[in-house]
Amino acid sequence: MAKAKSAFVCTECGADYSKWQGQCSNCREWNTLSEVRLGGARPGAAATSGGGSRGGYAGALSREVVDLSGVDLTEVPRFSTTFEEFDRVLGGGLVPGSAVLLGGHPGAGKSTLLLQTACRLAQSKRVLYVTGEESLSQVAMRAHRLQLPTQGLKMLAETSIETLLAVSERERPEVLIIDSIQTMHLEDIGSAPGGVAQVRESAAALTRFAKQSNTVLMLVGHVTKDGSLAGPKVLEHMIDASLLLEGDSDSRFRTLRGQKNRFGAINELGVFAMVELGLKEVKNPSAxxxxxxxxxxxxxxxxxxxxxxxxxxxxxxxxxxxxxxxxxxxxxxxxxxxxxxxxxxxxxxxxxxxxxxxxxxxxxxxxxxxxxxxxxxxxxxxxxxxxxxxxxxxxxxxxxxxxxxxxxxxxxxxxxxxxxxxxxxxxxxxxxxxxxxxxxxxxxxxxxxxxxxxxxxxx
The missing domain is CATH 3.30.230.10 (Ribosomal Protein S5; domain 2)
Structure with a gap:
């Protein structure tokens, strides 16, 4: 049998090397390189090599060389999140086959916003909500407290990417929500969940599935003390839209701002108010x-x-x-x-x-x-x-x-x-x-x- 190849990835910046060294040449941090096994059949390998996830949505990928003037200018199909402010920041709604990353501080309302969106979308579309941080009973209690329609929403409590992809292949959801990407892990990678290697490879595997199946992928991401998304910057290259939900714990208002969007402007701002029944959109922020x-x-x-x-x-x-x-x-x-x-x-x-x-x-x-x-x-x-x-x-x-x-x-x-x-x-x-x-x-x-x-x- 051929010997399994391995690489060494920096847990701080995501830079990779062919052999171990004490200091990362990219971020200058010491003792941050961890070994990652590069298996031939590892999920997401094709998505990470050659930038395969940069194609927008699945229908936009092409293996033929074409003239730019002959490219079809048909409008990218979208569907609403049921929140006008959410749609505004996304550039008009969700695009099938796209990957969206939603970040924010603990308590900002990321899980609440996505649970509200999932419950509403489940009334007309196939939605799979995967929770890696909370139990199914905790999510059900929150949905009951927010008085959300729970009929039709498929739930899964899982942190294994292999199991998650197998379930997704069987269920074929139109919208797949992962809460959160920092809890997911691949068995072929030796580092702990939340590390640079795990986050990068897990996101690559999920993004590849979204492109191939034309599924809307929505990921929840944690933020660091300075307010930036935790994990490596390589995540920003894999996803199509990066959104940040901000708001002080002593304020009832939350702002949703786009930091990257391949299907719309990045300077849009959505305003929400945290009320007893969850997040409510503010359609006239000036008032x-x-x-x-x-x-x-x-x-x-x-x-x-x-x-x-x-x-x-x-x-x-x-x-x-x-x-x-x-x-x-x-x-x-x-x-x-x-x-x-x-x-x-x-x-x-x-x-x-x-x-x-x-x-x-x-x-x-x-x-x-x-x-x-x-x-x-x-x-x-x-x-x-x-x-x-x-x-x-x-x-x-x-x-x-x-x-x-x-x-x-x-x-x-x-x-x-x-x-x-x-x-x-x-x-x-x-x-x-x-x-x-x-x-x-x-x-x-x-x-x-x-x-x-x-x-x-x-x-």
Whole structure:
């Protein structure tokens, strides 16, 4: 018999080597290489060699060379998850043969969201829910507590990939849900479940099955302390969509954001509220995030951010206090703290306001993470309001990017942002001159500015 081949895989970054060495050359960690046997009949081997899982869905794979102009442009078939916000982040719904990875902190609601989705989909499609972390009775108790329709949903408590694939071949589900990928294991791999080798090979075997059977594969993934998905980065190359469910334990709101999507945009945002009967989608997030206090307070201002295909109004709060330390603190929640430091430098250089002796605290209300630069001007004006202890008008809305020379740059979809603000009753807006509309919405006064100094004068 031929001798079984083996490789050595780093448990930290997923890099593989032909022989053992003390330090991983990729991530520079010591004693992280573990041996993996490479059996010829190992499930998922074909999926990992040559990038076989990068073909989108099963019907898109082709062994023939064709001219790009002759490729069929038929719309990829989709079906709804029964959640409009979930469909929005996925780009319109689930694609047969696709692999979706859903990550999030413990308690964020990953299992709850997928159980709700599975129970609803099971009324019209064949769904198999595989649980590796909970018993069947625990899942049944949660479904009963959430008052979900349980008729028709197939359940399996299993952690062996070989057994799981055998059951899936027999049941032929249209949707296969794995909770979670970190608990699954292959017998041919010697490392423990949750390790880099096990996670990679297990995901490859499941993805290969999904492509061949045209099954929607949905995987639950854990996250690390810094909020990134646990396990190797190679998972991101195997799957078609990577979603992250975020939300603080003390907040009832959850945000679902796409980090990768081969079938849609990656900047879409879905908003859910955790209620007694599980996760409920929030179809008008602006109305939720604008629940402000009736009393005027300095440092509070509303800005318009663009998430995917829609504008969302959120409140930004700033608090400045005289620092008792030699190195004042800069704390930002919901926005990049490095960008905050840069904006404070611009405020001093081009606005004439010094904050070097102040502790600066910034918070985006509602747990929203602002990833675009349109929040720059609103952040600076909120800082100025707190610094001078002068409240800003409640009917004021602001957006715009601030450059290092103090110029106010236009941002995409400026017209739509102004219209959205007018719908929610705002009557005054400070915007970049490049975003100023030819005709402002009825009842809305738009102040267009080119420089930071002009924006400060407009206040």
């Amino acid at each position: 939720i995030f604008l629940s402000r206090s009736e009393e005027l307070a300095s440092g509070s201002l509303v800005m318009v951010v663009w998430e995917g295909t829609r504008p969302i109004l959120v409140e930004v709060q700033a608090l400045l206090d005289e620092s008792a330390l030699g190195n004042p603190r800069r704390v930002a929640v919901g926005i990049d703290h490095n960008r905050l430091a840069m904006l404070l430098a611009v405020l001093h250089k081009h606005g004439g306001l010094f904050t070097g002796d102040q502790d600066v605290f910034l918070n985006v209300v509602g747990g929203v993470k602002v990833l675009e630069t349109s929040a720059d001007l609103a952040v600076l004006l909120a800082v100025v309001s707190s610094l001078q202890n002068r409240p800003l008008p409640r009917e004021l809305v602001v957006f715009g990017e601030v450059g290092l020379s103090g110029e106010i740059r236009p941002v995409p979809s400026g017209q739509e942002r102004i219209v959205e603000a007018a719908k929610h009753g705002f009557t005054r807006a400070i915007v970049p001159r490049g975003n100023a509309p030819k005709k402002a919405p009825a009842g809305m006064q738009v102040v267009a500015v080119d420089k930071l100094s002009e924006a400060l004068e407009a206040l």
